[in-house]
Amino acid sequence: MLGRVPAMDPIAFVRATPPFDALPEDAFARAARALEVAYFPAGTRVVERDGPPLEHLHVIRKGAVRLERDGQTVQVLEEGELLGVTSLISRSTPFDVVAEEDLLTYRLPRATFEQLLLHAPFAGHFATGLADRLRNSLGRPAESDACAGADLTGEVEGLLRTAAVWIEADATVGAAARLMRHHGVSSVLVKSEPPGILTDRDLRNRVLSEELPANTRVSAVASFPVASISAGAPVYEAWQLMLERGIHHLGVVSPTGLLGVVTSGDLLRASARGPVVVIRRVEQLASRDSLPGYAALVADMARALLAGGLEPSRIAGLVARLNDALLTRILRWAEADLGPAPCPYAWIVFGSEGRMEQTLLTDQDNAIVHADDGEEARRYFAAMAELANRDLTRAGFPRCPGGYMAENWHGPLSEWRARFAGWIDNPVPDSLLAASIFFDFRPVYGGLSLAPLEELLRAAGKQRTFLAAMAKSALEFKPPAGLLLRISKGSSELDVKLSGISPIVFLARCYGLEAGSPARGTVARLDAAVEAGLIGNEVRANLAEAYRFLLWLRLREQLKRIAQGERAGNALTFSALSAAERSRLREAFRAIRDWQETAAFHYRTDLF
Amino acid sequence: MLFRSPPWDQVTYWAVDLETGGLDAKRAPILAVGMVPVRGGVIQLGEAFESLVRPYAGAAIQPDSVRAHQLVPGDVREAPPLSLVLREIHARLREGALLAHHAGIEVSFLRRAYSAMDLVWPRPRVVDTAEMLLALDRRSRFLHPDHQDGDPVLELQEVRRRLGLPAYPPHRALYDAISAAELFLVLRRRLGVRRFRDLPR
Structure with missing residues (x-):
């Protein structure tokens, strides 16, 4: 069994039960002085419908009660739930309340409850809807993990290490390089409207490798405008932006202007298990031999992110970007092995990967759509699918037990259109199963436009x-x-x-x-x-x-x-x-x- | 009969648990006490009383007992002396019945403490949850003579677990007193006792 709920004394139990957990320490301590333990044997009618209302708020510690109306069970309350709220707030008793099994409760008298309602976070619990309550429970992770990285919801501004370093747009790249060396930074901001950025990568890729002279103007090789993020944005948004744009520097802006630059290195230092590490590993994968281990890397990252308080849907977004980067790598290897593709194509993923809702590596769900028909194209993409499916398996994506993998599902666009249309026109169980899988498709790699398939989805939405x-x-x-x-x-x-x-x-x-x-x-x-x-x-x-x-x-x-x-x-x-x-x-x-x-x-x- | 015995829930019960430096009431010191009252059939947590007790000079804490209460001499060195704590205990015991699990142990230690302080033992009425368990066991044997399976379980935590009561942190006199009080409420009901005098002593 996975962990048991630890023994909790009555006071600690009540303290841990929402909304008591939201009370200030002294208010809770005062209320706890009025705490009582009550016991109701199974079968006891705790409240009679339309009878006198309860005079206590009960926190159920053991057992359960049924709320009944005309002998029909409407709801059951059990351990950790509150009983008596309706009674106390509205002074009405719309239900019979019967102890379904021996009931042990910790209870507070009405007067104490009313005192506590003066505290907004406590009272808010009874006023707000389900959505807010669920969100609150997400906000407080049940356990802190020893391997938690940095605070992922912290502000980007906290990562800035030096003030902004600026250079005139008509300065030379030589001067820019000396300025970077002087300040020990890997980029300089370029004064212009809008501001630009020149990075050490630009010096390498756009100046040195192009054999441009040191007196080249900064404005000729810098990037405009600098990609930036607001100073108050959470750290994980900076990750997301870098991953999406494939860049390593982000300007940090406040209402008064650019404050400085955060780099992927800064993010790296902020969390040793962040997605930046994983994406670097993916970018640096030298060969297929380094594929095993990818799954563990993603699981480690997810764990650190979860412990850092990041919501799973955000984690899933990051995981999807990583998987996309890996797939790109794998398909480029395939293209290198097989020669260039004979026609445009699209590698699509579906299921949770299509929806970008995958947090850990689940079964492969993928397919290839190619532009032309013909034997040559079919042979080429069959071979590509086989290589890519094999590499994904090596990286830790299990093979799909249902066989929804490119090695079985590759074909020309015309064939896919006919298939989609067939499912929509004839919604028998098999079609619906296929539709539920394939209609979540998302193209990851390749230049083929899938607009015709999107068009069919729009049409499906009109078919009652x-x-x-x-x-x-x-x-x-x-x-x-x-x-x-x-x-x-x-x-x-x-x-x-x-x-x-x-x-x-x-x-x-x-x-x-x-x-x-x-x-x-x-x-x-x-x-x-x-x-x-x-x-x-x-x-x-x-x-x-x-x-x-x-x-x-x-x-x-x-x-x-x-x-x-x-x-x-x-x-x-x-x-x-x-x-x-x-x-x-x-x-x-x-x-x-x-x-x-x-x-x-x-x-x-x-x-x- | 001249006076009817009061209904069980019109009596105040003070549940008591002691942590002691050994099992021999003549020699072992009291190290901690926890008390909580049951009034009107409800446990009043807000009135709970709990204190460590400084042992008399020269008292020995048996190594075996440390395993049960996890108190070492350093923990109780700064605690109030027995004379002060006993005054608190006395104010409560005067008010109603003494309730404990295996009450004989609590009673013998308390009597010994009273006499050491030259105080008169108030002779509270005693209710013992272990005796209530035995009574329940005798009844079920009478009702189901075929079920003769071994001795009844009397260990407090295990009994509570079997009756579906929550697990409380161990080694704390107050939690053991609360445990006994809750057990009392359940057993009182199982035995169907309505009058105070019908409670097993």
Whole structure:
């Protein structure tokens, strides 16, 4: 078993239960003086519907209660949850409350509770919606990891080591080089409107290797404008920007102007396990022999980023960039081995990689689309697929058990168009399965335009029959019925992908297609659905937070298992979750269930 | 009968746990005490009392006992002396019944302390959760004569675990007192006792 919840005394337990964790120390200590322990044997009617309201706020330590209305169980509350809030705030008792099993609670009298409501963070817990509560629980990582790197959410400005070094645009590159040496920096900012930058790489690549003289004007070889980031931006945004643009220097701007330059080296020093290290390793991969180890590198990075407080969706964005860089490398080797491609092509990835939602290396899902038909092209791309699939396997991407890999899926654009159109026109189960995989495609390498395929996706979004069939298959993933009410009973493990992540991903795909959005990311699809007026803002907020919370739980669990030498899967062990996390998990499941009910109506899935 | 015994929840119980320097009440010093009251059938955590106790000069802490309470002489050197702590204990014991798990041990140490301080033992009524467990066990044997499987489990943490009560951090007199008080609430219910006099002593 993975870790047990440590023994906690009553005061510590209440302190750790939201929103008591948000109280100032002295306020909590005062309240704790009124704390009591109450015991209700199973079957006790704690509250009678429409009877006198509760006079205490209870924090459940052991056991569970049912909230009932007309004999129907509406909700079950258990360890770590609060009982009596409605009673205390509205002075009404809309439910019968029955102890389902022997119940031990820590309770506070009403007067004390009302005193605590004067503290905004405490009172806010009862006023805000699910989205805010889930976000709060994400904000406080349950454990700090010994290998945590720097604070990734810290401001970029904190990384600046020297003030900005400037040079006139009409100065010579020789003067620029001397200035850089004098200040011990690898770049100078160029005075112009907008400002530019000249780096040591520019001196090497644009001056020396071009055999330009030392009296060449700076303005002739510098880059304009300098890519920059705001001083208050978090460090991980600087990473993202560098990775996206493939650059190593970023100007740091404040409202008063450029403050200085951060380099990839500065980011490197800020975290020894950051993506900058990994991208450098990828850029420096000398040969295929250095591929093994890539998976471990990515897992280490994800662990450091998670411990640093970065949200999994952000981590996934970084991992996707790294994987793209690796793939580019691998395909260039293939092109070097096989000679140049006979026609334009596109290497596409799909599934979680297509959506850029992959946090650890999962199975390969990839394919090749090429422009021309003909034997020569087919032979070439078959060979390329074989080489690339093999190299990816070596780097640690397991082969796809379903065979959705380029070695099986390569063909001319015309063939792909016919395939997409066939799935849309005839939404039988096999088509829907294929659509759910391939419609998340994202081109990673190669120059072929996939606009015709995008066009088919837009068309699919207008086909009610297809959308309804797709929604219906999405609704087959359900949050576990029993778990909506009870989590600790029954099975001790849950497949977090099948029961939580997939329901959101699949339904978001329907809505994203209907909204006619080219977005692939799940949260981006939800945004598009709000934009198109298909779902409300609050639904979107709840689901996005539920989704991030589930990803966070899964990633944390996977990293633990990897650290113990186990395979990282989708199973989640309940006993390893804190009471607060269990309660959040349940709220996430409830949000999914509510959305599924709305979606069933929206797509009239009962008619298909 | 002249006076009816009061309902169980109209009596105040002070749950007590002592950490001692050994098992022999005649020689071993009291090192720590934890107390918490049960009023109206509810445990009042806010009224909990807890103190370390400075052992009398020359008292020996048995190495075996250190394993149980993890207190070493340095921990209690600066603690208040027994005379002061006993005054606090006394103010509480006068108020109601003494409740403990294996109460005989607490009672013998406390009586010894009272006499060492030349105080009169207030003879509180005693409720013992270990006795309540034995009573429950006798009843279940009577009801299910086939279930004759071994001696009943009396160890506090293990009993609590079996009854579904939470695990509290070990080696703290106060948490053991709270543990005993919670156990009392569960066992009182299991035994179906309504009147104070029907509680096993």
